[in-house]
Amino acid sequence: MTTQSTVEPFRTFAAVAVPIDIANCDTDQIIPARFLRKASDDPHYARFLLHDLRFNADGSETDFVFNAPAYRGAGILVADKNWGCGSSRENAVTALVANGIRAVIAPSVADIHYSNCIQNGVLPVRLSEQDCATLRQQLRDGPGAEIAVDLETQTLTGPDQTSYTFEVDPFDKHRLLNGLDDISLTQTHDQAIAEFAAAYAVRHSWSA
Amino acid sequence: MAQTLFEKIWNEHAVVTREDGNTLLYVDRHLIHDLHFRAFAQLKAAGHSIREPDKLFGVPDHSLPTTAKSLADIPAGEMREAVEVLENESKALNFTHFSMTDDRHGIVHVVGPEQGITLPGLLLVCGDSHTSTHGALGCIALGIGSTEVQHVLATQTLWQRQPKSMRITVTGELGFCVTAKDVILAIIREIGTAGGTGYAIEYAGPVIDAMSMEGRMTICNMTIEAGSRFGLMAPDDKTINYVEGRPYAPTGAKWETAVDYWRALKSDDDVVFDKEVVIDGSSIAPMVTWGNSPQWALPITDAVPNPDDEPDASVRATMVAAIDYMNIKAGMPLADIVVDMVFIGSCTNSRIEDLRAAAEVVKGRQAKVRTLVVPGSGLVKKQAEAEGLDKIFMDAGMEWREPGCSMCLAVNGETLGASQRSASTSNRNFRGRQGVGSRTHLVSPAMAAAAAVTGQFTDVRKFAEEA
Numbered sequence: 206m207t208t209q210s211t212v213e214p215f216r217t218f219a220a221v222a223v224p225i226d227i228a229n230c231d232t233d234q235i236i237p238a239r240f241l242r243k244a245s246d247d248p249h250y251a252r253f254l255l256h257d258l259r260f261n262a263d264g265s266e267t268d269f270v271f272n273a274p275a276y277r278g279a280g281i282l283v284a285d286k287n288w289g290c291g292s293s294r295e296n297a298v299t300a301l302v303a304n305g306i307r308a309v310i311a312p313s314v315a316d317i318h319y320s321n322c323i324q325n326g327v328l329p330v331r332l333s334e335q336d337c338a339t340l341r342q343q344l345r346d347g348p349g350a351e352i353a354v355d356l357e358t359q360t361l362t363g364p365d366q367t368s369y370t371f372e373v374d375p376f377d378k379h380r381l382l383n384g385l386d387d388i389s390l391t392q393t394h395d396q397a398i399a400e401f402a403a404a405y406a407v408r409h410s411w412s413a
Numbered sequence: 414m415a416q417t418l419f420e421k422i423w424n425e426h427a428v429v430t431r432e433d434g435n436t437l438l439y440v441d442r443h444l445i446h447d448l449h450f451r452a453f454a455q456l457k458a459a460g461h462s463i464r465e466p467d468k469l470f471g472v473p474d475h476s477l478p479t480t481a482k483s484l485a486d487i488p489a490g491e492m493r494e495a496v497e498v499l500e501n502e503s504k505a506l507n508f509t510h511f512s513m514t515d516d517r518h519g520i521v522h523v524v525g526p527e528q529g530i531t532l533p534g535l536l537l538v539c540g541d542s543h544t545s546t547h548g549a550l551g552c553i554a555l556g557i558g559s560t561e562v563q564h565v566l567a568t569q570t571l572w573q574r575q576p577k578s579m580r581i582t583v584t585g586e587l588g589f590c591v592t593a594k595d596v597i598l599a600i601i602r603e604i605g606t607a608g609g610t611g612y613a614i615e616y617a618g619p620v621i622d623a624m625s626m627e628g629r630m631t632i633c634n635m636t637i638e639a640g641s642r643f644g645l646m647a648p649d650d651k652t653i654n655y656v657e658g659r660p661y662a663p664t665g666a667k668w669e670t671a672v673d674y675w676r677a678l679k680s681d682d683d684v685v686f687d688k689e690v691v692i693d694g695s696s697i698a699p700m701v702t703w704g705n706s707p708q709w710a711l712p713i714t715d716a717v718p719n720p721d722d723e724p725d726a727s728v729r730a731t732m733v734a735a736i737d738y739m740n741i742k743a744g745m746p747l748a749d750i751v752v753d754m755v756f757i758g759s760c761t762n763s764r765i766e767d768l769r770a771a772a773e774v775v776k777g778r779q780a781k782v783r784t785l786v787v788p789g790s791g792l793v794k795k796q797a798e799a800e801g802l803d804k805i806f807m808d809a810g811m812e813w814r815e816p817g818c819s820m821c822l823a824v825n826g827e828t829l830g831a832s833q834r835s836a837s838t839s840n841r842n843f844r845g846r847q848g849v850g851s852r853t854h855l856v857s858p859a860m861a862a863a864a865a866v867t868g869q870f871t872d873v874r875k876f877a878e879e880a
């Protein structure tokens with residue numbers, strides 16, 4: 206997933222959504238640390254997502270919502286506040302992508318996890334606490350219901366067809382819509398970087 | 414226009430600023446540890462090379478068993494591979510690397526400041542959320558993800574949107590046995606684990622001014638636990654004295670220029686922060702966390718809270734779940750909680766001052782539970798041994814280990830057993846952080862030492878009075 210050229214453009218996305226009723230769900234929950242050295246193409250990667258909530262010690266499934274048959278193949282998570290706090294591990298997003306999850310809807314998303322999502326073509330959608338609670342309730346009431354996200358118009362359609370608008374940084378939006386990888390984008394500023402570095406080295410010669 | 418310290422450093426590093434406020438920042442120092450061992454192959458596969466290898470510094474820490482003295486001592490497999498690949502790539506790609514046989518190695522956030530790689534006024538990144546630690550020296554230091562790590566390797570720059578500004582002023586004077594760890598736990602308790610999201614936090618006030626550099630690093634370290642990627646403090650005499658003479662610090666005329674520059678680095682008097690928080694330092698007591706979030710911290714004299722008293726349903730549910738997971742009871746005095754193990758270490762609390770504080774409590778006493786003492790670097794270890802601290806710990810029946818992250822993240826083979834409980838000087842008490850089913854309570858080094866010698870959480874103040 207970190208190979209730069211594989212970022213998939215994000216325009217519209219509709220999928221089954223699963224409610225995750227955990228406030229402050231940290232990245233240690235999203236992917237436990239013992240999987241951090243695994244290669245992103247590990248065939249078991251999808252299993253690592255929320256692993257210790259989904260699986261018992263013997264590998265059998267728990268009754269965690271993610272395992273319920275109606276939510277199988279979910280492509281969207283509706284989470285609670287401060288989703289993705291804690292460790293900077295981008296593996297958390299790799300695990301989302303390995304499960305085909307392209308959007309996370311939450312009242313707030315931790316800063317580092319937010320950028321990691323953008324880097325991998327996953328859209329974090331911030332809606333109010335109330336709206337997220339409503340969506341999670343609707344998903345619990347009608348398991349298997351879909352949510353549709355349109356990045357271009359910055360709108361989201363809930364299971365009951367209610368439409369919500371959301372904010373997204375223009376630069377993030379631009380990169381997601383076009384599936385741009387940052388390195389090639391930045392390399393268009395190559396000249397500016399070289400000039401800056403040269404001037405900086407003179408201005409702050411002590412820093413070298 | 415009046416500027417904050419953060420804005421001044423930020424502007425000094427802005428290569429390109431887009432209309433939407435996103436800025437391409439120039440990176441002075443890039444630190445990398447073993448968990449990023451796959452980055453090099455990925456970078457190569459994408460056809461990129463390292464733009465400025467002389468600004469890259471590597472050190473193994475996460476995957477080192479703290480009993481291992483050389484590569485051969487690490488069990489074959491992923492753990493050894495991570496350490497080995499980092500070392501090999503450092504040779505192939507020509508960047509500085511402190512190998513595990515070098516005294517200068519240790520936890521990346523201990524090594525950077527210790528070597529003078531971290532300096533005031535710089536912009537420093539590392540693929541690790543606790544990079545906020547380095548801001549204690551008066552620089553912008555931020556944790557980044559692995560794609561961003563590759564971006565910095567390839568371009569020596571990073572895209573960022575300028576965060577809002579917050580100042581946290583800690584007033585008054587700290588009480589007896591109250592440390593930087595207690596201050597930051599009190600701050601996180603106050604503003605919450607998302608309180609700093611979207612902000613860069615500058616710490617100020619008499620308590621910060623009076624604090625040692627080690628203490629300041631502890632505060633900035635856990636800034637990420639308050640949701641902010643950036644914690645920083647204006648450099649002062651203490652900072653400059655700390656930096657002077659360190660191996661990678663400037664010397665001669667460059668040092669003089671640097672010092673002149675650093676002395677002027679502070680927020681303008683008339684600058685307005687987007688948010689101001691004031692904490693009364695005098696009222697802070699030694700803290701213990703009871704739940705699975707660093708914000709669930711309380712003074713040791715307190716009891717496990719009752720979720721029924723919490724009006725917010727979502728918070729209440731989290732509290733109930735945490736009390737259940739931690740196997741404690743509402744209303745139970747924190748001092749009644751018995752521990753199975755104690756961990757003294759991590760980038761939060763493994764510097765010499767931390768080990769001294771722990772040793773002072775341990776001296777002449779015996780550990781009642783298994784205790785691991787893991788210095789933050791080989792140099793901290795040497796210093797502690799020169800002061801005889803190792804002997805104090807070992808005489809008490811504690812284990813004196815080689816440097817590394819150890820039980821903070823528990824990916825080096827050192828874990829708590831399922832359902833075991835620790836008193837830990839690290840920074841995260843998340844579910845399973847120290848092993849599947851593990852229960853972690855965060856405390857200061859002195860409080861951890863007190864828990865070790867009594868087998869349960871104990872108000873270290875009484876303890877120290879007895880002595």
Ligand code: SF4
Binds near residue numbers: 522822
């Ligand atoms: S000591 Fe813990 S928090 Fe610090 S870098 Fe190591 S694993 Fe991360």
